[in-house]
Amino acid sequence: MSETPEITPSTDRAPDDQAPEHAADVLKARRAKLQALQAAGEDAFKVKFERTHLIGDIPALVPNLEPGGETKLHVRVGGRLMAFRRQGKLVFADLVDASGRIQLLAQANRLGERFNRLDDLDIGDWVGVWGSVIRTKRGELSVAVEGFDILTKGLRPLPEKWHGLKDVEGRYRQRYLDLIANPEARAVMQTRSAAIAFIRSWLMDRGFIEVETPMLQPVHGGALAKPFSTYHEALNMHLYLRVAPELYLKRLVVGGVERVFEINRNFRNEGVSVRHNPEFTMLEAYQAFADYHDMAELLEGLVSEASLATTGGMKVPYQGDTLDLTPPFRRARLVDLVREDGVDVEGDLVAECDRLGVKVDPGWPWGKLLLELYEKKVERNLMQPTFVMDYPKEVSPLARTHRSDPRFTEHLDLVVAGMEVGVAYSELTDPIDQRRRFEAQSEDRDHEAHQVDEDFLKALEYGMPPTGGLGFGIDRFLMVLADQPSIREVILFPAMRPEEGVPQQAEGKAETASKDKPAIIEELKAADDLKAADDLKAAIQSAIPELAAAVVAAMPEIGTAGRRAADSAARRAAGAPSAKADHRTAPHSPEQIPQLLVVGTGKVASALACLGERSGFHVRVAAGPDAYSVGEFEGADEVIVTPEPHDVEALRPDASTYVAICSEVNEFAEEVLQTLMPSEVPYLGVMLKKGKAAAAFKRLGKLGFDEQKISRVHMPIGLALRSQSPEEIAISILAEIVAIRRGAEGYGAG
RNA sequence: GGGCCUCUAGCUCAUCAGGUAGAGCAUCGGACUUUUAAUCCGACGGGCAGGGUUCGAGUCCCUGGGGGCCCA
Numbered sequence: 001m002s003e004t005p006e007i008t009p010s011t012d013r014a015p016d017d018q019a020p021e022h023a024a025d026v027l028k029a030r031r032a033k034l035q036a037l038q039a040a041g042e043d044a045f046k047v048k049f050e051r052t053h054l055i056g057d058i059p060a061l062v063p064n065l066e067p068g069g070e071t072k073l074h075v076r077v078g079g080r081l082m083a084f085r086r087q088g089k090l091v092f093a094d095l096v097d098a099s100g101r102i103q104l105l106a107q108a109n110r111l112g113e114r115f116n117r118l119d120d121l122d123i124g125d126w127v128g129v130w131g132s133v134i135r136t137k138r139g140e141l142s143v144a145v146e147g148f149d150i151l152t153k154g155l156r157p158l159p160e161k162w163h164g165l166k167d168v169e170g171r172y173r174q175r176y177l178d179l180i181a182n183p184e185a186r187a188v189m190q191t192r193s194a195a196i197a198f199i200r201s202w203l204m205d206r207g208f209i210e211v212e213t214p215m216l217q218p219v220h221g222g223a224l225a226k227p228f229s230t231y232h233e234a235l236n237m238h239l240y241l242r243v244a245p246e247l248y249l250k251r252l253v254v255g256g257v258e259r260v261f262e263i264n265r266n267f268r269n270e271g272v273s274v275r276h277n278p279e280f281t282m283l284e285a286y287q288a289f290a291d292y293h294d295m296a297e298l299l300e301g302l303v304s305e306a307s308l309a310t311t312g313g314m315k316v317p318y319q320g321d322t323l324d325l326t327p328p329f330r331r332a333r334l335v336d337l338v339r340e341d342g343v344d345v346e347g348d349l350v351a352e353c354d355r356l357g358v359k360v361d362p363g364w365p366w367g368k369l370l371l372e373l374y375e376k377k378v379e380r381n382l383m384q385p386t387f388v389m390d391y392p393k394e395v396s397p398l399a400r401t402h403r404s405d406p407r408f409t410e411h412l413d414l415v416v417a418g419m420e421v422g423v424a425y426s427e428l429t430d431p432i433d434q435r436r437r438f439e440a441q442s443e444d445r446d447h448e449a450h451q452v453d454e455d456f457l458k459a460l461e462y463g464m465p466p467t468g469g470l471g472f473g474i475d476r477f478l479m480v481l482a483d484q485p486s487i488r489e490v491i492l493f494p495a496m497r498p499e500e501g502v503p504q505q506a507e508g509k510a511e512t513a514s515k516d517k518p519a520i521i522e523e524l525k526a527a528d529d530l531k532a533a534d535d536l537k538a539a540i541q542s543a544i545p546e547l548a549a550a551v552v553a554a555m556p557e558i559g560t561a562g563r564r565a566a567d568s569a570a571r572r573a574a575g576a577p578s579a580k581a582d583h584r585t586a587p588h589s590p591e592q593i594p595q596l597l598v599v600g601t602g603k604v605a606s607a608l609a610c611l612g613e614r615s616g617f618h619v620r621v622a623a624g625p626d627a628y629s630v631g632e633f634e635g636a637d638e639v640i641v642t643p644e645p646h647d648v649e650a651l652r653p654d655a656s657t658y659v660a661i662c663s664e665v666n667e668f669a670e671e672v673l674q675t676l677m678p679s680e681v682p683y684l685g686v687m688l689k690k691g692k693a694a695a696a697f698k699r700l701g702k703l704g705f706d707e708q709k710i711s712r713v714h715m716p717i718g719l720a721l722r723s724q725s726p727e728e729i730a731i732s733i734l735a736e737i738v739a740i741r742r743g744a745e746g747y748g749a750g
Numbered sequence: 751g752g753g754c755c756u757c758u759a760g761c762u763c764a765u766c767a768g769g770u771a772g773a774g775c776a777u778c779g780g781a782c783u784u785u786u787a788a789u790c791c792g793a794c795g796g797g798c799a800g801g802g803u804u805c806g807a808g809u810c811c812c813u814g815g816g817g818g819c820c821c822a
Binding site for chain 2: 026027029030068083085086087089090091092105107108137140159160161162164166167168169173177181273359486497689690692
């Protein structure tokens, strides 16, 4: 007892009062310097500094300068201050611009008064310096400073000078720091730029012209990949971000553009990995009067010449191996490669897959099984550049059937370092065959399958000349050229989850979230990509002003169906007064009024009751063991105290009753759920966190309820809107109920 | 989606068995006219979030979040 008073006050205050200040110490020091500068009338963010020389150009101008020597070469250079070595009345510093690094030498006796102003400088500042070029006694080429200007004051410290920035997350999120601190990052960027510039001019030298085709496409095609979808408000239509430019480039070939290419971004709505980024850069090229053999030669030339141009050779190191990119590359048929791997390709491929541990669907056609075997067992082992020739017809819907073996297409992949970096086809020019292939694909109802692009088929019907086409993954090729193990190293800003706006725990954050709402609304007003939500915002605002911000904030996360549902919830909310009047004037026809049974009395339950009532539901609240504030309930038509799970059942929820279990007592919530399982209610939502919900589902399964009953159970409750505050969660719940009630696409029971 | 790993000061890393968290660089104060990962003296600064176990948690457990790798 006597010890605690001594300890608690001091330890309690230390973290609360001091921690934030300490954490920002370095930043505060910089800000203080900035303010001191500005108070002295110095502009810390200057508009312009005239340079006479780039740093990197200086050494060549003074080739024979001896250590200790001076020149009359006066230079004005500008750059970022990267190191600072004080030596009393002598200061050495390193100045870096895009062309190189040079040492600055500042001497007190030369600079006089201005020498003390060096104190204003920090590592990381951009400074302009003038002086003469000298070489120090130790032989370092330097600028003997005669004067300097702070051009831009840096307010944050740079990463450590020796180790740089190593944390990969930091390097990707703050690539500018990576570029400042790590020369390799700059080198990769430069290699990338050089390679793309080379490829462009190399193709142009061969008579190809560069075009840009739509990234927003009404029908996605040209590759087997899941697209990103978006919506064009003015035209009121769905669009897809392209997965490939292929079908447009081919239209150009139909139009008589005999050699055409595009280097640009493709978007695929798939996972990220060391070889995949959702947006990536692709070269596609088409050449009339060519076949896939010609395109293979083109690829060979491209790869070897680009390697020579950017790395100085055709043998490049890659992750401990040496890749020989000298043409010609090995050519091998896909089926032969699989056979060489010990697979009986003429036998039962399902059995072979089974034997080799390759998981497949026994219903797959031969070609798909073959491809699966190739991808799982062969591809990653192909280190040296290899053209994998002749893909099975079933998996290659855009390539022409092989001229001598109809099981295959004239489709090849260029594999380097176990990665598919390029692809080439003898293009399919027969519109009737093309239609058949599209339709066969569509029937698979595979997400990745091609849609039938009628407009493209029409173009083909006008006639496309014999054509070879190629696709070339720029990012993966850069991995090879720059010897990088991950695609994220060659993409400046790879896809990452945003650091800020991380969803917080719903209940704990409730109060601060509602306090922040005005701020959120302001932020939303500043954002211009929310125009699409204006109508909806207005509808909601007219009904429940407080909640508008929550819905609008969630809008980017809401899919089409959810958006429709929220819209309908909002409109109902807007029209709620009349609905309420209706059911009050006709109290004897309650079966026409949807019932909302809210279990629990927490903040979410309270918000939901209010929202449900205004949306035209007859709201009953079952106050469970957590009922400490039952009197305050607004919106509920009835509040019934139900301390035990079976008391809820006694309320006889029926086929028109939507049940939202929002009790904060998890055990009670789950027991109520189990009690209500046999009932006919169309919706049973339970507010449980992900992990607990999964466990609860398992227990439901063990209790032997049938699938149909289980499928109407929604845990965690509500649409995935990343709701935070209780009000937001209530909206997500009501939106889900509306979606189910109105039969919104994809939200039926099951 | 599954598995493994990871998150400690602004940066790079320690903390081997749960017992008042250390260093280097950076920052701040001081010394120093040829340094260049300058050096020397001194100072400031920290456990991803939330729970749990414990007399006591950076360390063990759970949940959540970010990231990496492998598999699907």
